[in-house]
Amino acid sequence: MxxxxxxxxxxxxxxxxxxxxxxxxxxxxxxxxxxxxxxxxxxxxxxxxxxxxxxxxxxxxxxxxxxxxxxxxxxxxxxxxxxxxxxxxxxxxxxxxxxxxxxxxxxxxxxxxxxxxxxxxxxxxxxxxxLEPTWLDPIFPYLGAAVIVLLNVLFGTEISLKDIRFILMRPKPLIAAALCQFVLLPPYGLGVARLLGFEADIALGVLMVACAPGGGISNTASYLVEGEVPLSISMSFFSTAIAAGTMPLNLFIYGRFISDDPSFTAGNIPYGTLIQGLVAIALPVCLGMVLIAKARKMTLAVKKYAKPVVLLLLLVYISIALYKSSFAFKLFSLRDYLGGCLLPLGGFVLGGVASLILQLRCSQIKTISLEVGMQNSMIVVTMTNFVFDPPQSNLNSLMPISIAIMTMLVSIPLFIVHLLAKKYIAKYRDVCDENKSEQLRQRQKFEGLGGTIRRRFSSVSVSSRGHPNTKGGVTGVAVDPTMDTIPDEEEDEFTRKNDQEKVTVDVNEKNQTHL
Structure with missing residues (x-):
């Protein structure tokens, strides 16, 4: 058996x-x-x-x-x-x-x-x-890198160490922008990508924009809505500088969650190449700051001729980008346009809420909201062409293109609302004028307004009696003979009066210009 x-x-x-x-x-x-x-x-x-x-x-x-x-x-x-x-x-x-x-x-x-x-x-x-290759493919990434480097050098020449010190002395707006850009916006971008169900390569483009530094267009937008342009420029500088560390870190943290596709992991992202590119983008800003500080006359003379050249290169780059991105317009669906709107709108809201929590003034709220909502999509498009091979590079740039277009479109109503409110709402107009006055007062105080008076006091001969001496000095002033500044109370009062007079003159000149 x-x-x-x-x-x-x-x-x-x-x-x-x-x-x-x-x-x-x-x-x-x-x-x-x-x-x-x-x-x-x-x-x-x-x-x-x-x-x-x-x-x-x-x-x-x-x-x-x-x-x-x-x-x-x-x-x-x-x-x-x-x-x-x-x-x-x-x-x-x-x-x-x-x-x-x-x-x-x-x-x-x-x-x-x-x-x-x-x-x-x-x-x-x-x-x-x-995509079928064209003769523009080898040129496009290097042209984009050249344009970004030149723009960042020019951008650096607009920043001085004095501006940075001024912002660092009042760090609340900078903290609000950094918190929104590098802590809150990346998970929000991940949520948008997951909510709309993008495939892995397209979702990565959304996340990269959410982790990117603020864009240069936010500086122009701040000017149009009467925000604080020096603050906007300083925030763009700091966000560009620290993005070399925060962008790869956020991509490493959130990149693993952008898709359920087991073939895609956070290890698919070449972090080393990404960091090198971001450092190469940040260094020209520092170079521009050094040039304007050490060789101001020469730099200003070169800028006069450099700006038209860079503008021409930028227009050529945008034209080539639109031609190369024609495939994207064929692929765009309602979902892609919706994602392009949700990211900047979410940035505007996050920046506004954080600014309100920190009790910042209206001009700072507008500036921070625009800085957080207007991310630098141009950097992302250029980086994807360097870091990834086709078709991943094309798919990664799909949503940055949509976000760049929709950011402009959703910003237009904000500018229109500002203009209408400024014209017809007296309270909003008063708030804008008060903000300008406060900006001027803080800047003048920072730059040492009344320096002439301080020098005058320091040159006065001081004695113990309270009548003029033979040298034209003043005696009997109860101050330290070594003191080279006026008392804080008198300086503040002088500053307030001078500010009020200057603001009144500025408003009168503006009214005469409109008339």
Whole structure:
């Protein structure tokens, strides 16, 4: 009885070994005439390729084969023919991206005269859909880097150490902006990407913009709504400087959550290259500060001719970017436009709420809100072209392009509201004037208004009696002979009077200009 059981077991094992086929038995051959000749699994957007599914042995018959894409929105697979030896499929691409095609063979196998068995084998093939290269592709990343470097050098010449010291002496606005930009906005950007269900590469673009420093356009926007331009410039400088550390850190923290796709992890992001690029972007700002501090006359003379050249390069770069990004407008859907609106609007709200909590004045609230909401999408587009290869670089830049466009559009109503409120609401107009007066008072106090009076007091001959002496000095003043400043109470009173007179003159001049 035992021997019979042993024979049955041995027979079953032999049957499994010799009669059950290998699960990786089919093979996939790619016939690609519409892609790079050196890489068979890459195909240009809008083109086609052919898949041929067969067995390694030419005499082996093949079962029924079906091929289906993993995502379904990147390409269409159609069976063209099948015989006993092979099955052919036509693959038509719809848009750029990475797709995986799964081919499954189903076959009934006659294992012996007494029974038949059904089995299926599966083989997967990755297809990479890219944009057809143009002569602009090698130029574009370097042109973008050159424009950003030159702009940041010019930007640095607008900043002085005095401005930085002035901001650091009153750090509450800077703290509010940094808290919103580098602590609150990245998880908000992650939430937008998850809420709208972007695929991994597109969602990474949203997160990169949310982690990026503030954009230079926020300085212009602050000027248009009567914010505090020096504060905006200083915040842009600090955010650009510290983004070399905070942007990779935030991408490492939140990058692992942007997609449920197991093939994408936070390790897919090349942090070393990213840090190098961000440092290279921040250094020109410091160079501009050094030039304006050490060689002011020469720098101002060069700036007169450099600004038109940089403006021309910027226009050329924007034109090339729009041409290269034409694919994005074909891919944009309502979801992409919605994501482009939600990120800047969320930044405006976060900046405004944080400023209100810290009880900042109205002009600072407007400045911080714009600084947080207007992230530097241009840096992200340039970085993705350096850090990633196609099609990831194209997909990563899809949402930064949308965000840049929608930021401009959602900002226009804010400017219109400011203009209408300034014209028709007297209380808002008074608040704007009071903010200007407060800015002027703080700046004058910081720069030592009344220095002439302090020097006059320090040159006075001081004695112990209270009548003029023969040298024209004043005697009997109850002050320390070594004191070179006027008392704080008198200086504050003088400052307030002088501020009020200057603000009144400024307002009268502005009214005369309008008249």
């Amino acid at each position: 035992v021997r019979i059981k042993e024979i049955i077991v041995i027979y079953t094992l032999l049957n499994c070994v010799f009669f059950v086929p290998n699960l990786a038995y089919i093979q996939i051959e790619i016939i690609n005439t519409d892609g790079p000749p050196e890489i068979l699994n890459q195909v240009y957007d809008g083109e086609s390729l052919e898949l041929v599914v067969s067995h390694p042995s030419e005499q082996a018959t093949i079962g029924v084969v079906e091929c289906t894409p993993k995502h379904g929105n990147l390409l269409v697979v159609t069976k063209t023919e099948q015989d006993d030896l092979r099955a052919r499929f036509k693959v038509k691409t719809k848009r750029i991206g990475n797709e995986v095609i799964s081919c499954v063979e189903n076959k009934t196998y006659d294992s012996n005269e007494m029974r038949t068995s059904e089995y299926s084998t599966e083989q997967q093939q990755e297809i990479v859909i890219i």
